[in-house]
Amino acid sequence: MWNLTRWILLISNPSFEAKCVCVCVLKKKKKQEIEMVAQLGVITSTSSCHLFRSSHPFSLRLQKPIAMATVSTDPVREWILSEGKASQITGISPVGGGCINLASRYNTDAGSFFVKTNRSIGPEMFEGEALGLRAMYDTKSIRVPQPFKVGALPTGGSYIIMEFIEFGSSRGDQSLLGRKLAEMHKAAKSEKGFGFHVDNTIGSTPQINTWTSDWIEFYSEHRLTFQLKLAQQQYGDSAIYEKGQRLVKNLGALFEDVTIEPCLLHGDLWSGNISSDKNGDPVILDPACYYGHNEAEFGMSWCAGFGGSFYNAYFEVMPKQPGFEKRRDLYLLYHYLNHYNLFGSGYRSSAMSIIDDYLRLLKA
Known part of the structure; x- marks a missing residue:
């Protein structure tokens, strides 16, 4: 356990676009210790620290409800030895974690469980993660770890218990990933419009998911304008804000003759959140879920390594819409702006370049 004022992993080449760096800035709080462990390579890994902020209560009635814990001496052990159907816990081992969570593998005679705990943040953070995992899990398309229980720790903080997935030796087949992801998008649609049941985060940045009937309005207001x-x-950057607002007001021209349905999106699909199980089937992790235009799922493609076989397989299930190539950078822009806000000026030029290109294209 470390007690730090700041912890920063510096980016050695700020202009890179071939890989992502996990950068976390943790501010010291009085009498508070933050448990930090290395980037998780087993169940959860993120491009930045994930903090959850929700303006909504966790009241969604799920088809398969996630049990909520009552505070006990050790609620994790209690659940595993009762509802988890284990008679004994044979070992507990750390498996690494994201920037702010402690992650452990609980081995039992009923199999293994993956547990994340946080000593300073309440259950709402993990409730949002569990809702996203459950929504994806219920599509029965691409594999995600099944969430079992979310609850409060008796000494403060929270935990989530989920399925432990044994990973294979590679990220798996790109074409299979593309097809499975498209199957998820095709299977899960929302009648409420664009948004999600709760607000969540993209990295440590709040992600507002207020239900909106129009996609252009949702993406303009709750994605681009929020980041701008x-x-x-944060930076007093009026130039990028003003240019970005000019773009936002002219987005309609990029969506002519396009049918947009609110598909369930993972929301933060980069290489660290993609793996495969021991059978070679793709697994996706650590979501920032919402219902949106399926093309927005490729917004982290500069950090995901998607190749031609991925896209070919995807578009066999979800046909490519007119103007896809023109809109591709629009969805990258959200994530470049977020990286600018999280990690600093190294990402500003990429975001501004996209904005300038669109302003020229749209003559705005």
Whole structure:
């Protein structure tokens, strides 16, 4: 356990676009210790620290409800030895974690469980993760770890218990990943429009998911404008804000003759959140879920390594819409802006370049 004022992993080449770096800035709080462990390579890995902020209560009634814990001396052990159907826990071992969570593998005579705990944040953070995992799990398309229980720790903080997945030796087949992801998008649609049941985060940045009937309005207001305002507030960057607002007001021309359905998106699909199980089937992890235009799922493609076989297989299930190539950078822009807000000026030029290109294209 480390007690730090700041912890920063510096980016050695800020202009890179071939890989992602996990950068976490943790501010010291009085009488508070933050448990930090290395980047998780077993169940959860993120491009940045994931903190959860929700303006909604966890009241969604799921088809397969995730049990909520009552506080006990050790609620994790209690659940595993009762509802987890284990008679004994044979071992507990650390498996690494994201920037702020402690992650452990619980071995039992009923199999293994994956447990994440956080000593300073309440259950709402893991409730949002569990909702996203459950929504994806219920599509019965691409494999995700099944969430079992979310609850409060008796000494403060929270935990989530989920399925432990044994990973294979590689990220798996790209074409299979493309097809399975498309099957998820095709299977899960929302009648409420674009958004999600709770607000969540993209990295440690709040991600607002208020239900909206129009996609262009949702993406403009809750994705691009939100990030542009953060950049203005955080860096005083009025130039990117003003240009970005000009783009936002002219997005309609990029969506002519396009049918947009609210598909369930993973929301943060980069290489660290993609793996495969021991059978070679793709596994996706650590979601920032919402219902949106399926093309928005490729917004982290600059950090995901998607190749031609991935896209070919995807579009066999979800046909490519007119103007896809013109819109591709629009969805990258959200994530570049978020990286700018999280990690600093190294990402500003990429975001501004996309905005300038669109302003020229749209003559805005």
